[in-house]
Amino acid sequence: xxxxxxxxxxxxxxxxxxxxxxxxxxxxxxxxxxxxxxxxxxxxxxxxxxxxxxxxxxxxxxxxxxxxxxxxxxxxxxxxxxxxxxxxxxxxxxxxxxxxxxxxxxxxxxxxxxxxxxxxxxxxxxxxxxxxxxxxxxxxxxxxxxxxxxxxxxxxxxxxxxxxxxxxxxxxxxxxxxxxxxxxxxxxxxxxxxxxxxxxxxxxxxxxxxxxxxxxxxxxxxxxxxxxxxxxxxxxxxxxxxxxxxxxxxxxxxxxxxxxxxxxxxxxxxxxxxxxxxxxxxxxxxxxxxxxxxxxxxxxxxxxxxxxxxxxxxxxxxxxxxxxxxxxxxxxxxxxxxxxxxxxxxxxxxxxxxxxxxxxxxxxxxxxxxxxxxxxxxxxxxxxxxxxxxxxxxxxxxxxxxxxxxxxxxxxxxxxxxxxxxxxxxxxxxxxxxxxxxxxxxxxxxxxxxxxxxxxxxxxxxxxxxxxxxxxxxxxxxxxxxxxxxxxxxxxxxxxxxxxxxxxxxxxxxxxxxxxxxxxxxxxxxxx
Amino acid sequence: xxxxxxxxxxxxxxxxxxxxxxxxxxxxxxxxxxxxxxxxxxxxxxxxxxxxxxxxxxxxxxxxxxxxxxxxxxxxxxxxxxxxxxxxxxxxxxxxxxxxxxxxxxxxxxxxxxxxxxxxxxxxxxxxxxxxxxxxxxxxxxxxxxxxxxxxxxxxxxxxxxxxxxxxxxxxxxxxxxxxxxxxxxxxxxxxxxxxxxxxxxxxxxxxxxxxxxxxxxxxxxxxxxxxxxxxxxxxxxxxxxxxxxxxxxxxxxxxxxxxxxxxxxxxxxxxxxxxxxxxxxxxxxxxxxxxxxxxxxxxxxxxxxxxxxxxxxxxxxxxxxxxxxxxxxxxxxxxxxxxxxxxxxxxxxxxxxxxxxxxxxxxxxxxxxxxxxxxxxxxxxxxxxxxx
Numbered sequence: 029x030x031x032x033x034x035x036x037x038x039x040x041x042x043x044x045x046x047x048x049x050x051x052x053x054x055x056x057x058x059x060x061x062x063x064x065x066x067x068x069x070x071x072x073x074x075x076x077x078x079x080x081x082x083x084x085x086x087x088x089x090x091x092x093x094x095x096x097x098x099x100x101x102x103x104x105x106x107x108x109x110x111x112x113x114x115x116x117x118x119x120x121x122x123x124x125x126x127x128x129x130x131x132x133x134x135x136x137x138x139x140x141x142x143x144x145x146x147x148x149x150x151x152x153x154x155x156x157x158x159x160x161x162x163x164x165x166x167x168x169x170x171x172x173x174x175x176x177x178x179x180x181x182x183x184x185x186x187x188x189x190x191x192x193x194x195x196x197x198x199x200x201x202x203x204x205x206x207x208x209x210x211x212x213x214x215x216x217x218x219x220x221x222x223x224x225x226x227x228x229x230x231x232x233x234x235x236x237x238x239x240x241x242x243x244x245x246x247x248x249x250x251x252x253x254x255x256x257x258x259x260x261x262x263x264x265x266x267x268x269x270x271x272x273x274x275x276x277x278x279x280x281x282x283x284x285x286x287x288x289x290x291x292x293x294x295x296x297x298x299x300x301x302x303x304x305x306x307x308x309x310x311x312x313x314x315x316x317x318x319x320x321x322x323x324x325x326x327x328x329x330x331x332x333x334x335x336x337x338x339x340x341x342x343x344x345x346x347x348x349x350x351x352x353x354x355x356x357x358x359x360x361x362x363x364x365x366x367x368x369x370x371x372x373x374x375x376x377x378x379x380x381x382x383x384x385x386x387x388x389x390x391x392x393x394x395x396x397x398x399x400x401x402x403x404x405x406x407x408x409x410x411x412x413x414x415x416x417x418x419x420x421x422x423x424x425x426x427x428x429x430x431x432x433x434x435x436x437x438x439x440x441x442x443x444x445x446x447x448x449x450x451x452x453x454x455x456x457x458x459x460x461x462x463x464x465x466x467x468x469x470x471x472x473x474x475x476x477x478x479x480x481x482x483x484x485x486x487x488x489x490x491x492x493x494x495x496x497x498x499x500x501x502x503x504x505x506x507x508x509x510x511x512x513x514x515x516x517x518x519x520x521x522x523x524x525x526x527x528x529x530x531x532x533x534x535x536x537x538x539x540x541x542x543x544x545x546x547x548x549x550x551x552x553x554x555x556x
Numbered sequence: 557x558x559x560x561x562x563x564x565x566x567x568x569x570x571x572x573x574x575x576x577x578x579x580x581x582x583x584x585x586x587x588x589x590x591x592x593x594x595x596x597x598x599x600x601x602x603x604x605x606x607x608x609x610x611x612x613x614x615x616x617x618x619x620x621x622x623x624x625x626x627x628x629x630x631x632x633x634x635x636x637x638x639x640x641x642x643x644x645x646x647x648x649x650x651x652x653x654x655x656x657x658x659x660x661x662x663x664x665x666x667x668x669x670x671x672x673x674x675x676x677x678x679x680x681x682x683x684x685x686x687x688x689x690x691x692x693x694x695x696x697x698x699x700x701x702x703x704x705x706x707x708x709x710x711x712x713x714x715x716x717x718x719x720x721x722x723x724x725x726x727x728x729x730x731x732x733x734x735x736x737x738x739x740x741x742x743x744x745x746x747x748x749x750x751x752x753x754x755x756x757x758x759x760x761x762x763x764x765x766x767x768x769x770x771x772x773x774x775x776x777x778x779x780x781x782x783x784x785x786x787x788x789x790x791x792x793x794x795x796x797x798x799x800x801x802x803x804x805x806x807x808x809x810x811x812x813x814x815x816x817x818x819x820x821x822x823x824x825x826x827x828x829x830x831x832x833x834x835x836x837x838x839x840x841x842x843x844x845x846x847x848x849x850x851x852x853x854x855x856x857x858x859x860x861x862x863x864x865x866x867x868x869x870x871x872x873x874x875x876x877x878x879x880x881x882x883x884x885x886x887x888x889x890x891x892x893x894x895x896x897x898x899x900x901x902x903x904x905x906x907x908x909x910x911x912x913x914x915x916x917x918x919x920x921x922x923x924x925x926x927x928x929x930x931x932x933x934x935x936x937x938x939x940x941x942x943x944x945x
Contacts, residue, residue: 093896097849102895109597110893133590164862271601384594422594422768424602424706429766 032058032321034552035311037298037337038492038531040068043327044281044292045545046530046552048099050325051288053553058319059290060311062297062492065275066282068327069491069498070540072275076478078428079366082274083482084491085498086362086417086435087111087386089267090257090539091277094171095546104283107271109422113385116226117375117468127375128226129382145224155221159256162206165198167257170536170543173551174510174518209249210505215393217249225392233390233413238498238538240359240442242400243393247505254503255539269419273426277540301326301333301527303342308527311337323526325548329493329500330354330513330533338524347523350514354507354533358484358496359403361441363461365434366427366478370418371469383421389414389464403440408457411464413439431477436461441483443495449485457481499538500531509535520548528552558583561609562698562753570771577774580672582610585773592868593893595772599739599780600894600938602768603704605760606777608738608745609753611657612674613693616667620686625659625667627824628682630808630817636661641719641734644816645808646678651829652796652805654678655789656813660721660734668693668747672789673797682825698753702760703743703780705942706767710760711744718944727759738777740784742942778869782888782901785844785935787811791871792842792887792901809838810903812935841909844937845876845886847898847917848929855921855928865891865898876902877916877927883908886917892937899937900930908932 034050036043039061047057065071069084088108096106116128128144131137134153141149175187195203208217214235218228234255235248242248270276282292297314301324310320326333330351334340340348370379373387390396390413399409415437420427427433438461445453458481466472484496493500501507510518512535520528530548532538559582561567567585575586584607587595598604616625625633631644638661645656657671669675679690708714714733716722721734729752737743748756761769781788789795793811794804807830808817818824819831849863856863869890876884889900900917908915911934916927 096896102897107597107600107894109601110593112594132593136590160862381589422597422601424766424768429709 030310030320030322032056032319034058034323034325035060035319035321036325036327036530037301037311037333038062038068038327039066039278039282039292039294040327040491040531041070041278041281041540041542042530042532042545042548043068043325044278044285045095045099045542046325046327046549047290047292048281048285048288049546049549050552051285051290053549057285057290058321059285059292060296060298060313060319061292061294064295066292066294067275067278069487069493070274070278072273075364075480076366079431079433079478080273080426081364081433081480082270082419082435083364083480084362084487085274085540086419086437087268088270088274088277088540089255090541092171092541092543092546095542099281099284101277101280101284104280104287105276106280107276108268109271111268111385111417113382114230115373115376115382115385115387116230116390117373117387118226118391119467124375124377127373128224128230129376130230131381141224141227144227145222148222148224148227151221158205159253161202162209162253163256165194165202165206166253168194169509170257170541171547173520173547174512174535176510176516176518178516209253211246212249213244213246214248214252215243215397217252225394226390229390229393229396230388232393232396233388233415236396236400236413237415237437237439238360239502239504240357240403240440241504242397244397245400250505251503254537269417269422271423273419274540281542298337300339301337303338303524303527306342307525308338323528323552325528325530325552327531327545329356329497329531330529331356331494332492333529333531333533334522338527342524344523347514347517354513355502355504356443356495356497357502358443358487358493358498359440360496360498361408361438361457361484362482362487363436363438363458364480364482365436365476367432367434367475368477369471369475370421370432371434371465371475372471373469375468379421383418385417387416389416389468399440403442406442406444406446408441408445408453408460409439410460412441412460414461414465416465436465443484443488443497449483454481454483454486457483500533501537503537508537512537520544520551561607562750563607563609563700563757565754566757567607567771575773579774580610580612584610585771587773587775588771592773592775595770595776596779596893598768598770598772599704599741599776601704602770603702603706603710603764604739604770604772604776605764606701606703606772607699608701609698611694611699612671613697613699614669614671614676614679615691615693616669616679616688617691618665618686618688620683620688621665621667624679624683624686624688625669626821628679629659630813630824630826630830631659632818632821633659633661633667638663639721641721641736643719643736645811645813647808647826647830648796649826649829650796650805651807651826651833652799653793653808653811653813654796656787658734658736662721662732673795696750698748698750698756700746700748700756700760701737701743702746702764702769703737703739703741705742706764706769707743710764710767710769714744716744726756729756729759731756738784738786739780740786740936740938740943741780741940742945775868778871778888779890779892782869782890782899783892783895783936783938785901785937787842787901788871788888806840807833807838809833810840810842812842814838837906839906840884840903841906843902843904843909843911844933844935845889845900845902845915845917845930846933846937847900848931849898851929852898852919855919855926859922861922874900875918876904876930877918878908878913883915895937897937901935904932
């Protein structure tokens with residue numbers, strides 16, 4: 029008799045969410061994590077003595093409010109500190125005042141935008157309202173198990189009908205707008221609203237994050253909206269830094285799971301998912317230990333889950349084929365810096381409110397597109413897009429008193445780099461990042477005490493994300509909703525009885541959202 | 557003319573919001589920045605610095621000082637050790653709360669009492685024939701409250717137990733530090749001569765900056781004290797001195813302060829009335845309420861809106877219902893950004909006050925009065941281990 033009702037492969041945040049929901053429903057659950065710590069890509073590590081980093085994912089924006097609520101994450105230690113602003117330094121001239129900032133205070137923001145464009149300052153509110161309405165229309169899809177449009181089962185037909193109703197309720201103008209969002213590039217879409225380059229570039233950046241596409245690639249407009257969902261929950265204030273780093277998101281979920289009776293084992297790498305007669309029976313660890321369970325739920329990405337842990341021979345060909353086509357193409361790197369002092373931006377000198385928010389190196393749409401151009405041909409961008417945050421400025425416990433940690437999300441750094449990722453290439457990438465950022469904050473180089481550079485290859489090696497894709501598979505339209513990860517298998521189920529998926533490789537995807545884990549658990553509990 | 561506190565020179569230049577609030581005839585910042593959000597999160601995430609100088613402060617000295625205070629307040633004062641602090645209400649003869657504050661034993665025969673309302677006359681009237689000297693030190697003694705997980709480190713890893721007081725030097729400034737506050741978090745109040753006020757402010761900002769110290773105003777404090785389940789005079793209760801009708805008054809039992817009433821004391825103002833009430837149980841209770849998110853979301857969805865939440869704590873009287881009957885009223889509430897919960901403090905008729913009881917709270921949604929589900933919960937809503945540890 030299996031000792032467990034369910035084994036969760038991988039202690040990433042989705043695996044933990046799934047475990048927590050299953051355990052709360054009375055199931056006996058075991059989570060197996062390969063690394064010595066839980067969290068997957070949502071971890072806090074003291075990389076250098078006294079300096080703690082959200083090593084991979086670094087902000088909380090899309091974490092589902094219902095998960096925060098139902099798992100009582102604040103009671104289990106989650107405290108989200110608000111991320112207040114976005115600063116886009118501009119290089120030309122390199123003098124004080126040469127920046128574009130977006131502030132959370134309405135009047136302050138409007139005045140700042142008006143400095144650059146009176147038209148944009150006025151359009152800003154309307155744009156926000158439009159995205160709000162769009163996001164509200166699309167948001168119910170996030171918590172929904174995607175119906176299969178090709179199926180005639182009652183449940184799927186009902187699901188499609190529900191979907192139809194959402195779109196009908198949108199009204200004509202909004203429906204047209206949604207169609208545009210689904211088909212246009214982020215740059216084109218933003219062109220319809222704004223004229224300032226820095227504003228368009230900074231806004232378009234959320235359409236390309238984590239994806240090997242440029243702001244002028246069709247389909248990126250929708251990803252903008254996807255990221256806006258977090259802001260929609262602005263009332264829930266889910267947008268910010270987790271106090272103690274993103275590891276505390278995982279820690280809170282794990283605490284909720286344990287409180288509900290789930291068992292979590294670290295340093296327990298799964299070697300194989302045991303399959304007999306078309307049914308998953310349990311797992312075998314790398315050390316040979318076999319653990320049986322009624323269900324196996326994999327939080328690993330689809331490639332690792334099926335091609336590595338299950339093995340092709342257990343899977344039907346018409347499943348394996350689209351699985352091979354599922355695209356990862358990691359496009360981003362991460363640089364973590366330990367700093368002896370705060371960076372001093374030429375455009376806005378001194379420590380100030382601007383250091384409490386994000387700093388976006390995105391001076392123009394062309395800058396971003398050029399960065400992409402190089403990546404298309406297998407080269408890291410010479411002038412990359414960067415999303416920089418200084419968590420220690422808001423949460424001083426992340427660094428020794430008076431010292432700081434800086435997290436730099438870098439794009440593009442293509443997984444398939446010409447000649448592969450070598451140590452030399454990694455350091456060259458680190459130099460590019462530091463050199464580029466130093467153009468805006470000249471004291472940066474001398475402030476650096478330690479540097480950690482993580483290429484897509486490093487991300488794949490350390491946390492197991494295929495090709496270092498931060499979303500467990502590109503978040504592009506052809507890989508979303510009922511197509512994620514494979515058409516007809518988008519409901520967390522798999523062709524194997526007793527095997528489920530709960531990672532970001534399933535609908536609705538990545539971004540430390542937790543929705544995949546929750547949806548999978550609900551599917552298991554509803555259907556098992 | 558409103559007065560300014562001894563820290564005004566510093567707080568005025570910081571107050572970018574121009575949002576000031578009156579407090580006991582003084583002005584203090586509501587928030588320094590345009591939004592109080594960061595100030596609020598500093599209370600729970602790093603350290604927040606509040607100017608609490610407007611508190612009324614009395615020095616009570618002399619052979620009978622303990623006797624006087626024991627006679628006035630409901631808790632036992634003579635049992636306090638030197639360096640110990642007690643939170644306590646005090647009542648009129650009918651056992652109705654006049655005020656609440658702290659009493660600190662500074663020496664064998666020396667105490668400091670803080671209060672929200674003036675109490676010199678009340679103390680003097682109760683001191684007839686006692687050998688005691690009462691001095692109002694409200695103006696000469698300034699006070700800062702340093703609250704939050706980093707507060708201990710900022711005070712040089714001070715070793716001071718919960719509700720204890722010690723004299724220290726911060727830099728070269730003589731101060732008294734008490735491990736007290738109004739946030740329900742790890743925190744301290746620092747008492748300093750008004751002369752040294754500015755020097756103390758500068759010292760704390762300078763030492764505290766690497767730890768993330770943030771000057772914070774009353775809006776942030778208000779939300780934190782609700783999370784801590786701490787009541788506010790004139791908001792959550794009417795002091796008996798100001799009540800126009802009897803039903804406006806409250807006993808300590810009705811305010812969930814039964815634990816502060818020491819009926820074993822031989823005599824104190826209100827003892828007889830409180831003894832009677834203790835035996836029959838209070839008619840009202842002061843409880844925590846959690847407003848059900850799904851129910852609130854539903855109210856907004858019905859009119860096609862995403863849920864709206866108050867940006868700051870509110871302090872109005874809001875009816876609470878049990879079916880058709882009014883079970884009581886909430887007096888403060890708000891959205892807790894930390895707990896991600898909509899919480900309120902409420903007075904409920906005792907039969908509805910048991911934790912877990914399901915009730916309805918009135919909510920105005922798009923100009924229409926609706927009801928959202930709410931549940932009675934234990935206070936405090938937030939009670940971190942570090943508070944006492």
